[in-house]
Amino acid sequence: MPGRRRRGAENRCSRRINRFLEPCLLLLLHGGESHGYELLERLGKFGFNENPADSSTIYRILRSLEERDFVTSRWAEGDSGPARRVYALSPAGDGYLQVWVRDLEETDRILHRFFSEYQNHMKLHHSNGKKT
Amino acid sequence: MPGRRRRGAENRCSRRINRFLEPCLLLLLHGGESHGYELLERLGKFGFNENPADSSTIYRILRSLEERDFVTSRWAEGDSGPARRVYALSPAGDGYLQVWVRDLEETDRILHRFFSEYQNHMKLHHSNGKKT
DNA sequence: TTCATCTATATGCAAACTGCACCTAGATGA
DNA sequence: TCATCTAGGTGCAGTTTGCATATAGATGAA
Numbered sequence: 413m414p415g416r417r418r419r420g421a422e423n424r425c426s427r428r429i430n431r432f433l434e435p436c437l438l439l440l441l442h443g444g445e446s447h448g449y450e451l452l453e454r455l456g457k458f459g460f461n462e463n464p465a466d467s468s469t470i471y472r473i474l475r476s477l478e479e480r481d482f483v484t485s486r487w488a489e490g491d492s493g494p495a496r497r498v499y500a501l502s503p504a505g506d507g508y509l510q511v512w513v514r515d516l517e518e519t520d521r522i523l524h525r526f527f528s529e530y531q532n533h534m535k536l537h538h539s540n541g542k543k544t
Numbered sequence: 545m546p547g548r549r550r551r552g553a554e555n556r557c558s559r560r561i562n563r564f565l566e567p568c569l570l571l572l573l574h575g576g577e578s579h580g581y582e583l584l585e586r587l588g589k590f591g592f593n594e595n596p597a598d599s600s601t602i603y604r605i606l607r608s609l610e611e612r613d614f615v616t617s618r619w620a621e622g623d624s625g626p627a628r629r630v631y632a633l634s635p636a637g638d639g640y641l642q643v644w645v646r647d648l649e650e651t652d653r654i655l656h657r658f659f660s661e662y663q664n665h666m667k668l669h670h671s672n673g674k675k676t
Numbered sequence: 677t678t679c680a681t682c683t684a685t686a687t688g689c690a691a692a693c694t695g696c697a698c699c700t701a702g703a704t705g706a
Numbered sequence: 707t708c709a710t711c712t713a714g715g716t717g718c719a720g721t722t723t724g725c726a727t728a729t730a731g732a733t734g735a736a
């Protein structure tokens with residue numbers, strides 16, 4: 413039965429860190445509601461210093477989370493500056509964060525299996541594993 | 545000066561595990577030459593048991609590595625079965641593997657900063673961090 | 677007043693990645 | 707003859723991503 417494709421991201425989490433910003437945003441929102449611009453700045457805490465996130469990516473991820481009902485949003489009139497779209501984590505979003513954490517733990521295991529293979533390999537053939 | 549985009553994967557490594565199969569293949573080839581079909585099977589060692597890699601992905605990554613001169617290939621007449629395209633790591637590919645390892649170590653640090661933030665957070669607000 | 681700048685959100689586009697379906701083709705054995 | 711395994715590959719559509727750019731309120735300087 414061809415033409416069966418449906419795939420899509422749906423909620424793949426995909427065993428690799430593709431949308432790693434997503435769990436970071438969820439975690440930040442777990443601490444309380446916030447808006448995109450502020451979240452963007454608070455992402456530095458996770459080590460995105462070089463290679464900082466692009467704002468368009470942040471806004472798009474937040475919208476996508478909202479479409480899947482993992483966050484809710486409301487407009488907040490700023491006491492200064494333009495209005496902000498303030499996001500809050502939903503119960504479903506909290507559950508989704510747990511899913512992400514378990515997925516990232518698995519990713520961590522895979523990553524360490526790679527390191528272990530690498531070190532093991534470099535120990536045997538003690539090739540140019542330093543070169544500096 | 546608009547129209548300046550060039551981006552592309554080139555050699556981004558991108559601070560997230562996008563093309564994680566790439567370093568795995570490089571590491572496997574570091575142990576000696578091999579062909580796509582065999583590499584596909586040997587990838588299980590890295591923990592791709594569930595969610596195994598798609599063969600088309602493997603073949604495409606190998607071709608892309610060859611285009612960038614990180615591997616070389618030759619046709620080998622099989623003593624059994626159809627001919628195989630056998631890949632071997634080049635010196636440049638060896639260097640590229642080192643780059644990948646350093647990049648993945650950085651990814652690992654970021655990942656652990658996330659876990660640490662998460663655990664810290666769950667300790668404070670001891671919310672439903674279990675739910676099973 | 678005008679203008680630059682900061683804050684804040686958002687869209688358009690092209691390049692890149694990925695998974696599924698599908699194709700070719702040699703070898704092998706029933 | 708035919709199904710199956712081995713081996714490599716393409717086409718396509720869905721999705722992600724980074725850059726450029728647009729919009730617009732607020733703020734302070736000239």
